[in-house]
Amino acid sequence: MAQQIKIDPVTRIEGHAKITIQLDEGGNVANARFHVTEFRGFERFCEGRPFSEMPGITPRICGICPVSHLLASAKACDQILAVDIPPAAENLRRMMNLGQIVQSHALSFFHLSAPDFLIGWETPPERRNVFGLIAAHPELARGGIRLRQFGQEVIEHLGGRKIHPAWAVPGGVRHGLSEAGREAIRAKIPEAKAVALKGIECFKEVLKTHERELQVFGNFPSLFMGLIAPDGTWEHYDGRLRFMDGGGNTIADHVDPQRYDQFIGEAVEETSYLKSPYYRPLGYPGGIYRVGPLARLNICRQMGTPLADVELTNFKSMGWGAVTSSFLYHYARLIEILASIERIERMIDSPELASKQLRADAGINRREAVGASEAPRGTLFHHYQVDANGLIQRVNLIIATGQNNLAMNRTVTQIARHFIQGPEIPEAMLNRVEAGIRAFDPCLSCSTHAAGQMALDVTLIDAEGRVLDRVAR
Amino acid sequence: MPVKTLTIDGKPVSAVEGQTVLEAAQDAGISIPTLCHLDGVSDVGACRLCLVEVAGVSRLLPACVTKVTEEMEVRTESERLKRYRRMILELLFAERNHVCAVCVSNGRCELQNLAVAQGMDHVRFAYRFPPYEVDITHRMFGMDHNRCVLCSRCVRVCWFIEGAATKNVAGRGADARIITDLSQPWGESETCTSCGKCVQACPTGAKFHKGSTVAEMERDRSRLEYIVTAREKKQWIV
Numbered sequence A: 001m002a003q004q005i006k007i008d009p010v011t012r013i014e015g016h017a018k019i020t021i022q023l024d025e026g027g028n029v030a031n032a033r034f035h036v037t038e039f040r041g042f043e044r045f046c047e048g049r050p051f052s053e054m055p056g057i058t059p060r061i062c063g064i065c066p067v068s069h070l071l072a073s074a075k076a077c078d079q080i081l082a083v084d085i086p087p088a089a090e091n092l093r094r095m096m097n098l099g100q101i102v103q104s105h106a107l108s109f110f111h112l113s114a115p116d117f118l119i120g121w122e123t124p125p126e127r128r129n130v131f132g133l134i135a136a137h138p139e140l141a142r143g144g145i146r147l148r149q150f151g152q153e154v155i156e157h158l159g160g161r162k163i164h165p166a167w168a169v170p171g172g173v174r175h176g177l178s179e180a181g182r183e184a185i186r187a188k189i190p191e192a193k194a195v196a197l198k199g200i201e202c203f204k205e206v207l208k209t210h211e212r213e214l215q216v217f218g219n220f221p222s223l224f225m226g227l228i229a230p231d232g233t234w235e236h237y238d239g240r241l242r243f244m245d246g247g248g249n250t251i252a253d254h255v256d257p258q259r260y261d262q263f264i265g266e267a268v269e270e271t272s273y274l275k276s277p278y279y280r281p282l283g284y285p286g287g288i289y290r291v292g293p294l295a296r297l298n299i300c301r302q303m304g305t306p307l308a309d310v311e312l313t314n315f316k317s318m319g320w321g322a323v324t325s326s327f328l329y330h331y332a333r334l335i336e337i338l339a340s341i342e343r344i345e346r347m348i349d350s351p352e353l354a355s356k357q358l359r360a361d362a363g364i365n366r367r368e369a370v371g372a373s374e375a376p377r378g379t380l381f382h383h384y385q386v387d388a389n390g391l392i393q394r395v396n397l398i399i400a401t402g403q404n405n406l407a408m409n410r411t412v413t414q415i416a417r418h419f420i421q422g423p424e425i426p427e428a429m430l431n432r433v434e435a436g437i438r439a440f441d442p443c444l445s446c447s448t449h450a451a452g453q454m455a456l457d458v459t460l461i462d463a464e465g466r467v468l469d470r471v472a473r
Numbered sequence B: 001m002p003v004k005t006l007t008i009d010g011k012p013v014s015a016v017e018g019q020t021v022l023e024a025a026q027d028a029g030i031s032i033p034t035l036c037h038l039d040g041v042s043d044v045g046a047c048r049l050c051l052v053e054v055a056g057v058s059r060l061l062p063a064c065v066t067k068v069t070e071e072m073e074v075r076t077e078s079e080r081l082k083r084y085r086r087m088i089l090e091l092l093f094a095e096r097n098h099v100c101a102v103c104v105s106n107g108r109c110e111l112q113n114l115a116v117a118q119g120m121d122h123v124r125f126a127y128r129f130p131p132y133e134v135d136i137t138h139r140m141f142g143m144d145h146n147r148c149v150l151c152s153r154c155v156r157v158c159w160f161i162e163g164a165a166t167k168n169v170a171g172r173g174a175d176a177r178i179i180t181d182l183s184q185p186w187g188e189s190e191t192c193t194s195c196g197k198c199v200q201a202c203p204t205g206a207k208f209h210k211g212s213t214v215a216e217m218e219r220d221r222s223r224l225e226y227i228v229t230a231r232e233k234k235q236w237i238v
Ligand code: SF4
Pocket: B147, B148, B149, B150, B151, B152, B153, B154, B155, B178, B198, B201, B202, B203, B204, B206, B207
């Protein structure tokens, strides 16, 4: 049966990524800014709700990584109850987060980014998308789609739904993994692993011909932050915060996420709805740091699983001290996919997953709590204050894309410097800017534009503030 | 007991004198949408969802509080009734803040089920977005005024089954609200016996077990029925 899939970019025009490029007196790029104009009001309308509803409400922030909000929120609620959740519940939550990392990273790499470097930058956007990828590299494209499916199925078998599972609750989870679910996940692990390895192999080939991207796609020293296990192993659900500088030196370690605000400040800029977090001791904007796959791999000593550890060694050899090119977010993402699959494999036979003891019960024992976990895009913080009965009084959310905001500006500036040599915006720059932003996999509706072309609105401004050129597409 | 014969949707039905049209219809296996009606407690005709057409009467009558009469001709389905039922539901949704996706009763809510059954796919009226608060001062239960439809089922079970008379309705019209005792926090009530009947009775997510998360609020109405049957018929069965 013939099927027509039509994707009309115009319907997604709301998600325009607005970029302003500022020139100096000499006509050179001084800086560039990536404005996020999407609405941010969630923190306000959670006020007055019972805290127990938060794991149900906050996943609605995002349809791409609802699980991350679900888990960070449930963890904050555990803190309000002041309980240690049953070990089985923690392992089940971990497994769901691993599923989430696989599905989100697979979407980012195979569906959104791979068309750029596998089909070619100069290919017209009609063909530079996931459908073009299916035509040019059918096996890889199909593998990517199946890999994402695998991640989604892990979430579904645990939570009962692919998106927005209201499964993690204050004190634990609602139910364990069924025998059928366990079987279904186990059966798909070998294929998922094979696709992940294939993706890695393919990206290593890409690297050989992308020397320039490695250099100009946001290659700069910055701090890196993420959660880390006590022994320095890669962590995604719990653990403590580690900050590392661009030379690979740990500058703050074993920071309890409950004290995040002593280390992270938040700057609000007029031009963007995103808050720009920075590392407090270095001030704003000097305390620029990156989160997400690149940061997590930089700060960890080992992945903790054999295949991923081999890749980690190779990854680490690409930088001195720390790997600083944002283009390598892609590689880090693939390694995390592999590590997640290996970890799921290691857990899948544990009888604990079917445990009935899954939920700790308690009253309101703390009035303020922070829940932190690693979302695919980086560390996510949910900070709640409640009254004596448990009604939310104040909410602060620090999301990954916000934390990468400064780094994304730097990346766009770097790309603009490379491509802008006069009062005009060259066409070739647009694709690169788009890809540069995509390397961070920001969770904005524009970044998930599957039609192959991000809706961009770029303005070039001279030193006097006059608009020299403007390109919207 | 004198018997009345009438027709409902053209079907001949016999009912005992004093029965309501709703009871007669239910006995005959004809379903009429209801919201404020709850088996076991008296009816008040608050929601108007059970409206039916009666031959010879130009206005619509609520089936739950209209008594059967001889040779009455009742119609429970018509375009006009459909229009009214949809409008009533839309007004209920517009009146307070019903956000099904994150509600404790999602998937188990009588209001939501009615909206689905009546084909209500959108609301044509402007939402009022009133700033109502949540009362979770009680040790076991919570009350979210945002989700209350003022059916008064909780009030009636509290007065007529439990006999505590803790719950009440205060205010008028759209400003009416369910109160505890003399409008004080539920947790400070001196009359509440914490029996939980009001929570079992509530059709929406307005009353809930404290700590419930999305779609987790299961109610067991058979417990109310059990008590009523035991008391009225001296039969300890449901
Ligand atoms: S709280 Fe529930 S039972 Fe009571 S009036 Fe409101 S909707 Fe009806």
